[in-house]
Amino acid sequence: MPTRGSSHRDTPERHVPSPLSVSFRFYAQLNDFLPIEARGTLIERAYLVAPSVKDAIEALGIPHVEVALVLVGGRPATFEQRLASGDRVVVYPVFTSLELGALGCLSPPALCAPRFVADVHLRKLSRLLRLLGFDVLHAPTYSNQELVAISIHEERILLTRDRMRLKCGRLTRGYWVRSVIPRVQAAEILRRFDLTGRVSPYTRCPRCNGVLRRVDKRDVIARIPPKTAAWLDDYVECVSCRRLYWQGTHTRRIHATLEEILRLAGG
Numbered sequence: 001m002p003t004r005g006s007s008h009r010d011t012p013e014r015h016v017p018s019p020l021s022v023s024f025r026f027y028a029q030l031n032d033f034l035p036i037e038a039r040g041t042l043i044e045r046a047y048l049v050a051p052s053v054k055d056a057i058e059a060l061g062i063p064h065v066e067v068a069l070v071l072v073g074g075r076p077a078t079f080e081q082r083l084a085s086g087d088r089v090v091v092y093p094v095f096t097s098l099e100l101g102a103l104g105c106l107s108p109p110a111l112c113a114p115r116f117v118a119d120v121h122l123r124k125l126s127r128l129l130r131l132l133g134f135d136v137l138h139a140p141t142y143s144n145q146e147l148v149a150i151s152i153h154e155e156r157i158l159l160t161r162d163r164m165r166l167k168c169g170r171l172t173r174g175y176w177v178r179s180v181i182p183r184v185q186a187a188e189i190l191r192r193f194d195l196t197g198r199v200s201p202y203t204r205c206p207r208c209n210g211v212l213r214r215v216d217k218r219d220v221i222a223r224i225p226p227k228t229a230a231w232l233d234d235y236v237e238c239v240s241c242r243r244l245y246w247q248g249t250h251t252r253r254i255h256a257t258l259e260e261i262l263r264l265a266g267g
């Protein structure tokens with residue numbers, strides 16, 4: 001019969017790992033994802049199990065698709081790299097005007113003509129971006145999985161106000177829209193993706209994203225109100241939904257909105 005004392009000696013000692021201490025510093029717009037008190041400061045975190053760079057960054061609230069470059073101890077790191085105690089992690093966002101390729105950029109190369117897929121809550125933003133001439137898929141029926149699949153397979157940038165949507169590991173192109181005001185959102189997108197030089201108003205259908213093409217007035221005369229047909233000769237039609245558009249009194253308001261977006265984007 002083992003004595004009480006020998007039983008105690010036979011029990012293996014429970015090993016308590018010492019925590020790994022890692023510090024983080026986030027730059028520029030990545031601070032938008034942090035609580036106010038943590039912005040622009042050194043953030044210290046302790047872990048019992050070494051996390052990957054991606055998991056550690058996302059646990060702090062920053063979607064990986066917003067990150068262009070991570071330095072660990074001054075050296076470029078991958079998202080999969082495991083952190084070690086004492087590591088200093090410096091994280092940079094995607095800049096439009098800075099070439100990070102030589103440093104080990106983690107975000108995919110910028111698209112020549114960026115295309116977008118917007119989540120269900122960004123209907124007004126989608127329409128404004130289409131009015132500015134950009135290719136934006138949007139449907140109220142898209143599930144989260146569909147949004148991610150479209151983004152990956154069609155190389156479209158996923159636009160969302162829900163940062164959790166951007167944490168899907170397979171996603172490589174995404175942007176968390178900061179503002180809640182559609183005009184300001186559109187200006188934000190123009191600035192973030194450096195698109196002001198690519199604006200091409202009235203070339204895309206705001207309703208369905210189809211391309212607009214000029215049509216001969218005689219071919220569509222039956223669909224034009226007689227009072228309009230009497231004074232206007234220029235008409236465009238959506239190649240997808242066949243909706244007809246022309247310059248009228250209502251387009252002054254749209255024009256003013258687009259002017260405001262461009263002004264906001266430039267400011």
Ligand SMILES: [Zn+2]
Pocket residue numbers: 205206207208209210238239240241242243
């Ligand atoms: Zn259309």
